[in-house]
Amino acid sequence: MYVGIVENNAFAVLATHTLIIKCCVIDQPGAIVAGLCLIVCNALQDQCFPNQLSVSLVGDQNKTGVKSLLDNVQIPSDGTDVWEIDTSQLKVENKVASGSYGDLYRGTYCSQEVAIKVLKPERVSAEMLREFSQEVYIMRKVRHKNVVQLIGACTQSPNLCIVTEFMAKGSLYNFLHKQKGVFKLPSLIKVAIDVSKGMNYLHQNNIIHRDLKTANLLMDENEVVKVADFGVARVQTQSGVMTAETGTYRWMAPEGMEWFLLSYRNGAAPFTFTYVVFNYMKVIEHKPYDYKADVFSFGIVMWELLTGELPYSYLTPLQAAVGVVQKGLRPTIPKHTYPKLAELLERCWQRDPTQRPNFSQIIDILQQIATE
Known part of the structure; x- marks a missing residue:
């Protein structure tokens, strides 16, 4: 995902595992950005899946904007996969890693040992939310002994987290x-x-x-x-x-x-x-x-x-x-x-x-x- 900012106007180009490109024009777009997005969307209309992940983007990353972002994490579903976890069953234990944008914890979910990646609400941006959505979107269908298994995710504000098997x-x-x-x-x-x-x-x-x-x-x-x-x-x-x-x-x-x-x-x-x-x-x-x-x-x-x-x-x-x-x-x-x-x-x-x-x-x- 590449995010461009021209004055106060933002747009995003998203490429997933197939040729899917989606452009979003924010606020009052300038002619160049609007034109580019229009060309891309028209050229690739037939190649886009009907259900693709999307994150609402805002031009102004103030507190109101962040709340708007947190309230609009959207991950597509085909009706057969369920990834939203029951947070009452999630027990967070010790922190194993920390960074500017989130923390990684060890914990349990329904008595299974898990790793919990938690995004820090105050550091959330449109790009971070897009990446969060993409990770869940891709991992939800992956099943292989040499690929880390997704247990579930919390996509509800303000506790955005991804839960995976714990790698000791x-x-x-x-x-x-x-x-x-x-x-x-x-x-x-x-x-x-x-x-x-x-x-x-x-x-x-x-x-x-x-x-x-x-x-x-x-x-x-x-x-x-x-x-x-x-x-x-x-x-x-x-x-x-x-x-x-x-x-x-x-x-x-x-x-x-x-x-x-x-x-x-x-x-x-x-x-x-x-x-x-x-x-x-x-x-x-x-x-x-x-x-x-x-x-x-x-x-x-x-x-x-x-x-x-x-x-x-x-x-x-x-x-x-x-x-x-x-x-x-x-x-x-x-x-x-x-x-x-x-x-x-x-x-x-x-x-x-x-x-x-x-x-x-x-x-x-x-x-x-x-x-x-």
Whole structure:
């Protein structure tokens, strides 16, 4: 989702797992914004689902506006899925993570151990609500042993929260970089297979993750690794924010970064009108190789598992993006890496997305390595 602000007028471009783009014009739109939204809606009218998630957007983020936002979280239903939880059955226990936009708690729901992601009402914006809605919208139908399971959500003001299964051993990012954990080759291959199976399932169901990284890969008490965070409305960082520790651009495929750099070179700060137009054009293009962007990110994740290091740790996220796009920069594969694993890494981060394997092929390769 890209949100553009021109004076006091806002519009949003939303791309879900299929080519769905929805524009919303707020208040008294200027001619450019109104015209752009009209063109997009008309051009894509036949491609839009009748029921798609929507969040009411307001131009002025004052207290009244926030209340209006909180009262208008809408998530489509086909009549067969129910995700609204009974808050009387939800017991919140200790806080396990905290951020500017929300907190993550451990708790129980109907006696089941769960993780509870709670958005802070005072920090809620239209974009955060859109991401919240998207996460529930996508997760509600996902059923796979290598994808974090949604238990339910509270979409009623003021207690917006998402409840998922509790992953006792936390993220692979924390294991590698905070606990200084190490994966020996058999364990590394097992983790990589878990991730590949989860991603293969998502791709088979037309879901592109777009933010695959170790911070979004969680491990349960049995050391099964699962893919998480579909809404990009995560606790620690807001969508698109490049931080030194968890900057998304360290894991992103070059075709995803080049539009960011193009808009940046043209003087567009993230989420301004110019930035939105550049990225909007990328969404419209929506080539089939978009799925392969996740494969590139997976290659970076595997390198991280192999080395225990942060990708491009000697560079800022922006410098890493420039290096990957303009100079073909890739992490250095250790000399003594198992040859077939090194070959797989290089295939995953090919510049040409069509030259990257899909996750079904990756699973076959990893399973073959595991038996050797």
